[in-house]
Amino acid sequence: MLGGGQLGRFFVLAAHEMGYKVVVLDPDRNSPAGKAADEHLCAAYDDMQALERLAQTCAAVTTEFENVPADTLDHLSKFIPTRPNAACVSIAQNRIAEKTFLSDRGFSVGPFAAIRSAADIEAADPSLFPAVLKVARFGYDGKGQARVANVAEAKAAFESFKREACVLEKMLTLDIEVSVVLARDAAGRIAPFPVAENSHRNGILDVTIAPARISGALAAEATEMASGIAAELGYVGVLGVEFFISGGRLMVNEMAPRPHNSGHYTIDACVTDQFEQQVRILCGLPLGDARQHSRAVMVNLLGDLWYSQDAHHAHEPDWSRLFRHPGLKLHLYQKHHARPGRKMGHFTVLGESGDPVIDTAMDARLAIG
Template sequence: PANLGMLGGGQLGRFFVAAAHELGYKVWVLDPDPRSPAGLIADRHLVAGYDDYPALDELAQACTAISTEFENVPAATLDYLAKFVLVRPSAAAVSVCQNRIAEKNFLRQHGLPIADFIAVTGEADLRSAAPGLFPAILKVARFGYDGKGQAVVDGREQAIAAFQHFQGETCVLEQKLALGSEISVVLARDEDGRMKSFPAVENSHRKGILDVSLVPARAPSGLRSRAAELAEKIADGLGYIGTLAVEFFVVDGELVVNEMAPRPHNSGHFTLDACLTSQYEQQVRALCGLPLGDPRAHSAAAMVNLLGDLWYENGPAGPRYREPDWSQLHAFAGLKLHLYGKHHARHGRKMGHFTVVDDDPQQARERALAARAAIGIVDAS
């Protein structure tokens, strides 16, 4: 059987490996962490960095096609691999999504709605920023995730202080919008440009990290289908092959594109349990040139992220580490638990998730929030 390659060994890679196995493929994973979640279940785990060329050579020789789950794989690595083996999505598409300036310029050029922004390479850019841009968010252009590398700034002086705090790293300064809600669309696009979109998801965050996702999003159906149209326009513009996620803000009932992720997405976990084909299976299919699967959702769903915080409890001698008692979750109807096999919990680390499915979205949401409370996540959104 053919070997597929996966750059990155996190939970998104782990679900890819499982999906690939079900379709009869073997998977080689490259990740520097010897206990990476995907590496643990892969057929071969190359424990090496993303710029370790002997390891890349080995991967390219062993595999017929390679994809990625880690957003920050160097574009040079993807370009290098592409000389020897199919790489999907392409280095060009991935690099647009890796840099907020390239991403926003791409979106603007393709006529997509985005928040006002400026690129910031020095303090002078902040001094000359239009006053109307504030209040704003300063975001590092590269390597930010889960809200890291971001600061809300009310005015110019705060922006300059934040920029110094980020040690002068290239940033974008974008207008802070009054968000009605946040939604995302995950889709798959094949080599002939055919696309299948999953239903739009409504996302709420805690401390900058995705907390709860609801499907279908509680937004008018016109808005949901418009989000899918915009996501498809982006995928076309990128010439994208594979699974792509697009995050949107809803502001005054209108869509604004926030950012893209060139891979399956945390908000698309529900597809494992509520759709005919998961976002991971679509990634396998697109990578292998197979017809894309039916993305239809057979249920509504609510997904809850399980962060490492939950593993810590306050004892008399301060916080201590203890794995929660999962058995309580299984009393909730339609609940599916997925733990990622991570070797060590940390605050903010994504350790697992669960999805509750139901015919009725409101029921799915209420049961998910009750299950969440039962294991001690209290500040329900």
């Protein structure tokens, strides 16, 4: 496993339950997945000695982190199966490559321009404003993004991003945001999970409701688009595709070459979860049944919660308040330090029908926050 965050940790736990051993590569000594793994290689993603050790000890390699250098995946693929491959990851890790790939292949995306210089901003279609300027690489959870009203603000933001390559996206009025997480195996079979409905706070995923409260026709269209993207990429692994719905129209926002935060509801609400699918694909096993057996609402728990009593000192929230709800499942990620904005855990509320599940989830979040 390349990467040691919570996504890697859930993969390690799934792999262990299924009888496999996992080596994690992550430069952070305290990485959540590294602590759960059979072996933690604490080294940089391009450390040749560490990559050699991975290639020698592992039968296959996957990633939980889209910013792994494509060269690392390319190198490893000479020795062991690499799922997803370097080509897919390098498209998903660069917003210019990603949006260009999608629009070239006929998948609907919002209006955008690739920005490599201040001149590109001046030449951009004025109808893009008001817009969002996003760095093409290494942005996450709303970081590396600035809302800009006009050319002057866009140029100032571009300077503040040290003239890194960016995309300039038209600011859309969103009806709703949804995502599709799917698994695609080496034979091209696809198992999509039900469409998830997502709301964000400060650019960070806050709540996921599954299944999404959208029409069957839109849900089918989103599932078809995500499957089409995976097929066009020749993707092997678990893929997360984020969509905007604006004016009733679906547009792809971005994709993640790995399990996705909006797919965490699958851990408790589906026959097979997104991490078991990742293990199955990596190990050449048949895909599991992706059916959802319970309605689900997932709430992210950020480090801010640790500071809600005292802004200067972290206090562990009183989790016992959550366990009053019999259908609530708590998952903490064993991160070393709570920091504001940092994803520390999540909980999922399960039930038979949508509205009571949403009410319970909102009650539970109030009880700890």
